[in-house]
Amino acid sequence: MKRPDRNPRWTAAFGYAAALLSGLLMGVTWVVLKVILNAGVLGPADLNWLSVAGVLAIVLPVHLLRHRRNLFPRESPRAGC
Numbered sequence: 001m002k003r004p005d006r007n008p009r010w011t012a013a014f015g016y017a018a019a020l021l022s023g024l025l026m027g028v029t030w031v032v033l034k035v036i037l038n039a040g041v042l043g044p045a046d047l048n049w050l051s052v053a054g055v056l057a058i059v060l061p062v063h064l065l066r067h068r069r070n071l072f073p074r075e076s077p078r079a080g081c
Helices: 008-039 044-066
Strands: none
């Protein structure tokens, strides 16, 4: 039996769900950022750094999941072992 992540139908469904979720998240964050800018709590430069931190928070786990086999190769020394 094939794994669900190897099945093209599941892959397409996961991709569609990810696109839908990211669009929804982008819409919500746009409204929140607009309210924050209008309130004068943060400036545009502060929001720029917050968006960079948000991108890193999204990209880092994806990178770690994609390279989980090569993240700690057997040849690397382990601290505390």
